[in-house]
Amino acid sequence: MPVELTPSKALGLWHAVALEQVRIDSRDLTLRQMAILLEIYLVPPPHTVRGLAARLGVTKPVITRALDTMGALGLVDRVRDERDRRNVVIKRTVEGALYLEKLGDLIINQGRKL
Amino acid sequence: MPVELTPSKALGLWHAVALEQVRIDSRDLTLRQMAILLEIYLVPPPHTVRGLAARLGVTKPVITRALDTMGALGLVDRVRDERDRRNVVIKRTVEGALYLEKLGDLIINQGRKL
DNA sequence: GAGGATCGTTACGCAAGCGTTTCTTTCGGA
DNA sequence: TCCGAAAGAAACGCTTGCGTAACGATCCTC
Numbered sequence: 001m002p003v004e005l006t007p008s009k010a011l012g013l014w015h016a017v018a019l020e021q022v023r024i025d026s027r028d029l030t031l032r033q034m035a036i037l038l039e040i041y042l043v044p045p046p047h048t049v050r051g052l053a054a055r056l057g058v059t060k061p062v063i064t065r066a067l068d069t070m071g072a073l074g075l076v077d078r079v080r081d082e083r084d085r086r087n088v089v090i091k092r093t094v095e096g097a098l099y100l101e102k103l104g105d106l107i108i109n110q111g112r113k114l
Numbered sequence: 115m116p117v118e119l120t121p122s123k124a125l126g127l128w129h130a131v132a133l134e135q136v137r138i139d140s141r142d143l144t145l146r147q148m149a150i151l152l153e154i155y156l157v158p159p160p161h162t163v164r165g166l167a168a169r170l171g172v173t174k175p176v177i178t179r180a181l182d183t184m185g186a187l188g189l190v191d192r193v194r195d196e197r198d199r200r201n202v203v204i205k206r207t208v209e210g211a212l213y214l215e216k217l218g219d220l221i222i223n224q225g226r227k228l
Numbered sequence: 229g230a231g232g233a234t235c236g237t238t239a240c241g242c243a244a245g246c247g248t249t250t251c252t253t254t255c256g257g258a
Numbered sequence: 259t260c261c262g263a264a265a266g267a268a269a270c271g272c273t274t275g276c277g278t279a280a281c282g283a284t285c286c287t288c
Contacts, residue, residue: 003123003225010221011214013117015152017128022149023171030144030245035136038129049266057137064267065245086254086265100125107124111117144275163236178237179275200235200284 009114016110021103027073032058033066040076040090041100047090048081075099123228130224135217141187146172147180154190154204155214161204162195189213 005013022028029037035056040047049063056063067090070076075096081087119127136142143151149170154161163177170177181204184190189210195201 003117003119003127003228005117005222005225007215007218007222009117010218010225011152011156014131014217014221015149015156018145018149018152019170022146028145031132031142031148032136032245034145035129035132038125038132042125042129050264056133059247060266061247061268062245068267069244084255084265088266101121103128104121104124107128108119108121111119111124114117146275164234173277174236175238175277176275183274198235198285202236 012114013107013111016113017107020106020110024106029070030066032056032062033070036063036066037070037075037096037100041092041096045089045091046081048087049090052090070096126228127221127225130227131221134220134224138220143184144180146170146176147184150177150180151184151189151210151214155206155210159203159205160195162201163204166204184210 036052039052039055049060049067052063053060067076067078071078073095074093077091077093079089079091081089150166153166153169163174163181166177167174181190181192185192187209188207191205191207193203193205195203
């Protein structure tokens with residue numbers, strides 16, 4: 001069942017969510033970081049630096065840096081892959097799940113107001 | 115008529131749009147810049163630096179810098195208020211309207227796919 | 229018309245992101 | 259057992275954003 005939106009509602013939703021997010025959360029992730037975070041939490045694992053880079057169409061250092069930042073915020077975790085120790089597997093965290101849960105609630109609530 | 119979303123669809127929509135936006139557009143606005151841009155285009159004018167700062171809960175230099183950046187991208191324009199020359203009125207541009215129109219289409223299309 | 233308030237900008241030092249390039253470690257086939 | 263390929267991180271110089279504080283221009287009131 002698709003989500004049907006008019007142009008006005010689509011941008012209105014984006015507007016309301018962006019506004020609330022700016023006001024509430026000082027963490028201010030970039031769009032890329034947000035895309036990476038959502039990818040990690042919404043797409044079945046395993047996730048690797050290389051895989052994410054390919055998926056987003058960016059270079060590997062971009063992913064490494066984003067993981068550094070979001071790791072410091074506790075939103076994601078990194079673990080060496082013991083089966084192929086060149087790989088790093090990106091893990092979800094409780095805090096990251098909570099962060100996205102709040103974002104989801106925000107989107108839903110702003111959607112209801114439209 | 116509100117937009118009803120499940121948690122899964124809300125985050126799924128955000129995910130899909132963020133991903134496409136990252137892949138397609140190199141401009142990569144920050145969340146703050148996006149909030150400012152949408153505020154300018156969706157809320158009736160006039161818009162001032164001070165007003166936007168209060169609305170977003172940020173300091174004035176944040177707005178000035180965002181307008182610098184987005185002005186250079188052609189997304190917004192600045193004009194002195196002739197009635198009170200201390201004020202700067204922020205104007206919309208054709209390019210900015212086009213940018214948001216594309217974003218709206220993107221949101222709608224990703225919503226349909228859910 | 230002088231003095232204080234208001235508006236937006238600029239300056240400053242700092243933190244974080246970028247793309248490119250260069251390691252370091254690890255794997256896997258000859 | 260080498261030796262090249264692959265994965266991720268680190269290094270480099272640069273750009274952009276941040277918050278605080280100071281600044282010029284303009285308005286308004288006394």
